[in-house]
Amino acid sequence: MTWPNRIRLFFGLLVVLAIVAVCTIAFNQRQLRAESASASIVSQEYSVGSIYAGTVTEQLVRAGDTVKAGDTLFLVHSPLLARDLASESITESDLGVPVDPDGTLAVTSSVDGTVSEVFAPVGDFAQSGEVLAAIDRAQTLTVEAEFTLTSRDYGRMSDGTIVDLLLPDDRSIRGIVTEIDVETVDGLATSTVTIESAALKAQSLEGLYRPGTPVRATLHLRDDGPLSGVSDMLRDFREQVGL
Amino acid sequence: MTNALPRTHLTRFDPAGRLVRSSETSALFVLISVIATLGVVAYSLFLLNPENRGDVLPYLLVLVAESILVFQALLSMWTILSSGYEPRDFPYHEAKRLLLANADDDSLHLDGRVVLVDVFITVYGEELSTVRRTVEAAVALRGAHRTWVLDDGRSDAVKDSAAELGAWYVRRLSGNGAKAGNLNHALSIAKGDLFAVFDADFVPDPDFLIETVPFFTDENVAFVQTPQAYGNLTTVIARGAAFMQTVFYRFAQRGRNRFNAAFCVGTNVIFRRAAIDDIGGMHTDSKSEDVWTALSLHERGWRSIYIPDVLAVGDAPETIEAFSKQQLRWATGGFEILLTHNPLNPKRRLTGDQRIQYFVTATFYLTGICPLLLILVPPLEIYFDLRPMDLTITPLTWGLYYAGFYAMQILLAWFVVGSFRWETLTLSTVSFPIYTKALWNVITGKDVGWHVTGTATRRSPFNFIVPQLLFFVFLALTSVVAIWRDANHGSLTLATAWNVTNTLILAAFIGAALHEHRAAVHPRPAPAPAAEAAPSAVAPVTIVARPLPAPVLGGTGGAAVATDIVGPLRSTRTRAARGGS
Numbered sequence: 147m148t149w150p151n152r153i154r155l156f157f158g159l160l161v162v163l164a165i166v167a168v169c170t171i172a173f174n175q176r177q178l179r180a181e182s183a184s185a186s187i188v189s190q191e192y193s194v195g196s197i198y199a200g201t202v203t204e205q206l207v208r209a210g211d212t213v214k215a216g217d218t219l220f221l222v223h224s225p226l227l228a229r230d231l232a233s234e235s236i237t238e239s240d241l242g243v244p245v246d247p248d249g250t251l252a253v254t255s256s257v258d259g260t261v262s263e264v265f266a267p268v269g270d271f272a273q274s275g276e277v278l279a280a281i282d283r284a285q286t287l288t289v290e291a292e293f294t295l296t297s298r299d300y301g302r303m304s305d306g307t308i309v310d311l312l313l314p315d316d317r318s319i320r321g322i323v324t325e326i327d328v329e330t331v332d333g334l335a336t337s338t339v340t341i342e343s344a345a346l347k348a349q350s351l352e353g354l355y356r357p358g359t360p361v362r363a364t365l366h367l368r369d370d371g372p373l374s375g376v377s378d379m380l381r382d383f384r385e386q387v388g389l
Numbered sequence: 390m391t392n393a394l395p396r397t398h399l400t401r402f403d404p405a406g407r408l409v410r411s412s413e414t415s416a417l418f419v420l421i422s423v424i425a426t427l428g429v430v431a432y433s434l435f436l437l438n439p440e441n442r443g444d445v446l447p448y449l450l451v452l453v454a455e456s457i458l459v460f461q462a463l464l465s466m467w468t469i470l471s472s473g474y475e476p477r478d479f480p481y482h483e484a485k486r487l488l489l490a491n492a493d494d495d496s497l498h499l500d501g502r503v504v505l506v507d508v509f510i511t512v513y514g515e516e517l518s519t520v521r522r523t524v525e526a527a528v529a530l531r532g533a534h535r536t537w538v539l540d541d542g543r544s545d546a547v548k549d550s551a552a553e554l555g556a557w558y559v560r561r562l563s564g565n566g567a568k569a570g571n572l573n574h575a576l577s578i579a580k581g582d583l584f585a586v587f588d589a590d591f592v593p594d595p596d597f598l599i600e601t602v603p604f605f606t607d608e609n610v611a612f613v614q615t616p617q618a619y620g621n622l623t624t625v626i627a628r629g630a631a632f633m634q635t636v637f638y639r640f641a642q643r644g645r646n647r648f649n650a651a652f653c654v655g656t657n658v659i660f661r662r663a664a665i666d667d668i669g670g671m672h673t674d675s676k677s678e679d680v681w682t683a684l685s686l687h688e689r690g691w692r693s694i695y696i697p698d699v700l701a702v703g704d705a706p707e708t709i710e711a712f713s714k715q716q717l718r719w720a721t722g723g724f725e726i727l728l729t730h731n732p733l734n735p736k737r738r739l740t741g742d743q744r745i746q747y748f749v750t751a752t753f754y755l756t757g758i759c760p761l762l763l764i765l766v767p768p769l770e771i772y773f774d775l776r777p778m779d780l781t782i783t784p785l786t787w788g789l790y791y792a793g794f795y796a797m798q799i800l801l802a803w804f805v806v807g808s809f810r811w812e813t814l815t816l817s818t819v820s821f822p823i824y825t826k827a828l829w830n831v832i833t834g835k836d837v838g839w840h841v842t843g844t845a846t847r848r849s850p851f852n853f854i855v856p857q858l859l860f861f862v863f864l865a866l867t868s869v870v871a872i873w874r875d876a877n878h879g880s881l882t883l884a885t886a887w888n889v890t891n892t893l894i895l896a897a898f899i900g901a902a903l904h905e906h907r908a909a910v911h912p913r914p915a916p917a918p919a920a921e922a923a924p925s926a927v928a929p930v931t932i933v934a935r936p937l938p939a940p941v942l943g944g945t946g947g948a949a950v951a952t953d954i955v956g957p958l959r960s961t962r963t964r965a966a967r968g969g970s
Binding site for chain 2: 166
């Protein structure tokens with residue numbers, strides 16, 4: 147080979163090695179991530195019911211309304227209650243909710259949140275203990291995500307694993323795994339993971355931040371491959387120089 | 390009759406040594422072509438189906454590459470299906486019967502008139518033994534003719550040999566226009582009605598003129614082209630390069646014949662001088678003067694003939710260097726047509742058939758760039774998880790469609806060549822740097838030196854395959870990463886399989902280069918192939934009444950070219966008029 151060609155080959159090899167190195171690190175980073183098969187925002191749901199059987203006489207909220215603890219949601223007229231009050235076998239203080247002597251009972255919300263659904267419109271007869279409405283409790287938004295993982299990747303995930311959540315508007319928030327539920331199908335771990343995020347919890351229930359909103363969850367798996375040291379070193383370096 | 394034909398890549402023999410009749414006219418072949426066409430269509434529909442679309446970058450790479458390949462495959466199958474065309478008509482046979490009308494000498498007669506035929510052998514530094522073999526065979530051609538050795542290599546040994554073997558020797562002192570310039574210069578001296586052209590390594594069959602000259606009874610025929618058959622199938626490169634052209638000479642050229650678009654390949658061809666005069670001489674502005682000359686002739690309405698009979702046997706490029714330079718030259722010529730002389734342009738005076746055929750020629754070498762795009766697809770998946778096709782398709786479905794195209798093409802090629810040639814597959818996969826360079830050169834207008842195909846310099850082949858070496862290293866390392874990934878996941882992926890395959894193909898090529906390198910460093914004593922190429926075919930040389938060249942030495946109007954012309958056996962040196970504007 148001629149010397150110019152040797153030099154070309156030498157520098158070419160350097161470039162190839164650099165490309166492979168960069169690509170391998172990118173590949174390794176990707177290996178440490180797992181994308182959710184499906185993920186969505188969920189919240190604690192709170193049901194509201196009437197303690198006495200009766201007819202719903204007034205509905206004060208509709209689905210989507212924001213309510214506070216103690217707000218009256220429904221008025222239920224209950225002859226049974228009227229009889230019990232008359233016989234003084236029960237008093238208003240026993241019930242803890244405002245009642246009228248004619249047997250009208252206020253159904254109140256015991257939590258802050260948003261009315262997600264109303265099951266009993268005015269005129270319905272509600273049995274005792276029947277659910278009249280559902281309330282998404284404020285500040286309880288979490289994400290439930292499903293991952294299909296190899297057993298190896300499953301072993302690299304635990305409570306406290308960091309998760310990136312990408313909302314439909316491309317905003318990204320960070321959360322951690324708090325609960326893992328797993329079922330194995332065809333050798334792959336189909337895991338349902340609950341993810342808590344302080345940023346998500348702080349959100350009030352509006353816009354995209356409501357139960358059912360689809361998100362993309364990316365798990366940061368623990369790196370215990372041969373390149374883990376290299377990746378850590380590069381990450382430290384990046385953070386140190388402020389990138 | 391069994392061994393009358395030399396063993397070349399265009400001739401096939403059964404185990405008993407009998408010549409296998411060509412499969413071109415086989416009905417089974419037509420059936421396979423039709424099925425292959427269906428496979429191509431199914432594959433393109435599969436690729437274009439939006440539901441199967443994968444990630445954008447690899448999908449585009451695959452789409453571009455496969456579109457070019459599918460386009461070329463479809464058009465070449467159209468050409469192939471048109472190839473059952475026999476150019477020899479009644480006037481030809483009649484002319485052939487009357488060709489040697491004069492019983493006293495072997496002068497060639499056409500339409501009752503003696504035709505003067507010149508045979509040009511273009512020499513540019515080839516080995517003396519090679520040149521001598523060709524000159525000897527050219528002088529011995531049946532039918533009266535003059536043999537001219539056009540030596541651009543300025544070798545005195547060649548000059549002496551020419552005189553000794555009975556050929557005229559012409560040496561010009563400028564190298565303008567390379568081979569075409571050399572021919573144009575010779576045309577200013579030799580004024581025969583027809584002239585045949587042979588490269589220095591192409592040994593013509595004694596019947597070359599007998600088979601080709603009768604075509605010129607049609608006043609419209611500008612040239613008759615015969616195939617380039619290669620006899621030196623000794624190295625991987627030579628076999629790969631030779632068999633790569635099988636389809637072209639067996640089918641494509643024959644099919645093009647029907648469309649009057651068969652083009653000239655620069656050697657083993659005989660021209661009508663009047664036709665070349667009509668276009669102002671051989672085309673000199675290109676590295677591919679042959680295709681351009683044919684294109685100019687077709688634009689002027691001349692007719693071309695191609696006959697598939699092997700009438701000259703030469704050498705395929707044996708070394709990587711020779712192969713690279715040959716392909717670079719041809720590809721440059723093709724891209725030149727595409728970018729500077731688009732045959733689809735309505736300004737060109739071509740028939741619809743010719744437009745399409747020349748467009749196929751001009752775009753053909755794009756197929757050589759496709760492997761570059763396809764090689765990059767598996768690494769994209771391995772490193773970045775970008776897939777060309779949607780994941781919901783099972784690999785089996787994908788494989789079925791893929792086989793519909795590629796397996797059928799390989800079956801077709803197998804049918805054409807008679808066996809599966811891994812060398813061809815290897816060479817066409819690894820040659821993308823050459824074609825990319827050619828395209829780049831044409832786009833940027835960069836000129837590269839002219840090189841004779843057969844010339845073997847003893848330089849290391851690694852000088853010419855730096856890009857391939859780098860790609861090999863890249864693919865090999867990528868394969869390691871891919872295998873590591875698959876080992877972790879516990880499943881083999883298609884990307885890994887493809888990447889390893891590509892790595893192995895490049896490795897095979899680099900192996901061939903190593904082999905060649907070792908042979909160059911430690912040249913073994915010639916393994917005596919001389920016995921095989923025994924001059925048995927060359928019948929006793931009977932030079933009967935060879936006409937002498939017309940005394941035209943000053944007739945070119947005093948072109949500022951100095952010339953040596955040496956006549957056979959006379960060794961009289963004449964110097965042409967120099968200068969005189």
